[in-house]
Amino acid sequence: MREDAAAPSLLCVGNLTIDDSVIDGVTTTALGGDALFAALAARRVLDDVRMLAPVGTDLPAALLQDVADAGIRVESARPRDGRTVRNRVTYAADGTRTWDLLDGEDAFDAMSVYPDDVTPAALTATGVLVSAMSLRSQLALGPWLRAATAATVYLDLQEDYVAGNEEALRALLPTCDVFLPSEVEAVALAGTDDLVAAAAVFRAAGADLVVIKTAERGCVLATADRTLVVPTDVVTPVDATGAGDAFCGAFAAAHQTGADPVAAAHAGAAAARVAISAHGVTALLAERTAAAAAPSGAPTAATTGAA
Incomplete structure (x- = not known):
């Protein structure tokens, strides 16, 4: 964990996606991905937010400019020859959704971040949030980051790959300072549905601070001194997509x-x-667009607590 007095900054590492959302039979296409959710949320509370997410040859430059216009510094990754990660998200009338990864897991891995993607300039950030990517990329990136930077490292996982990889993922925990699993991931990784016990397992494995996200119930937070439940206000969601990524970005x-x-x-x-x-x-x-357009010093939802 960093001990310097540099101005705070956060590098959000993860995937950027092109998502086709099907709602009431109508398809719309927009950017998505955990790195973008995290960076936009982080920008609510921090000026210097950076995003590192590989993109393919099909991503229009104007879409990345939209990200930059939101006040996020877009870091360059190694060039990729394939398509940007593409999802088809179909929403049912009851609010549930079905995700289809259109190009498969190998293409997803090819668009995940590896050590060769991280430039020295990106590593000047005082904090690095590693969002869920492919298992291979996260296992490669974690130890490398720990050796390459003194930044505070925040780690989120992907619940789809936890089962069967528990030992490898527990070995990843000493490479982060703050571990931010979902409840599903925590239960699967620790082998218990007692979240207090699970947090203790993760701290013993090497994470200094553990934050287990429990959706509308808030989170379970464990430090060296205490373990407690931090509740949250319950609201009716329109779309739960990206909630955990946004939490991690703003938390970090x-x-x-x-x-x-x-x-x-x-x-x-x-x-x-x-x-x-x-x-x-x-x-x-x-x-973020409204905040960028507001006169300097004008209050926004993030600064007034209206969210």
């Missing part, structure tokens, strides 16, 4: 500004509530 950003873990958890929950108030990244992106 607030933590980098010096907020204690409980305050950082509240910042994460506030960002998640914005994320789930509309489909995809629509609400978070609209909030």
Whole structure:
């Protein structure tokens, strides 16, 4: 964990996707991905937010400019020859959704971040949030980051690959400072549905701070001194996509500004509530667009707590 006095900054590492959303039979296409959700949420509370996510040859430059216009510094990764990760998300009338990864797992891995993608400039960030990517990329990136930077490293996982890889993932925990699993991931990885016990397992494995996300119930937070439940306000979601990514981004950003873990958890929950108030990244992106257009010093939802 960093001990310098550099201005706080956060590098959000993960995937950027092109998502076809099918709602009431109508298909719309927009950017998505965990790195974008996290970066937009982080930007609510931190000025210097960077995003590192590989893209293919098919991504229009104007879409990346939209990200930059939201106040996020887009870091360059190694060039890729294939398509950007593409999803088809079909929403049912009851609010449930079905995800189809259109190009398969190998293409997803090819668009995940590996050490060769991380430039020295990107590593000047004081915090690095590693969002869920392919298992191979996360297992490669974790130890490399630990050796390459003194930044605070925040780690999120992907629940789809936990089963059968528990030992390898537990071995990854000493490479991070803050571990942010979902409840499903925590139960699968620790082998218990007692989240307090699970948090203790993760701290013993090497994570200094553990934050287990429990959706509308808030989170379970474990430090060296205490373990507690941090509740959140319950709202009816329009779309739960990206809620966990938004939580992680805002949590890490607030933590980098010096907020204690409980305050950082509240910042994460506030960002998640914005994320789930509309489909995809629509609400978070609209909030950032409004903030960029506002006169300097004018209050926004993020600064007034209106979220």
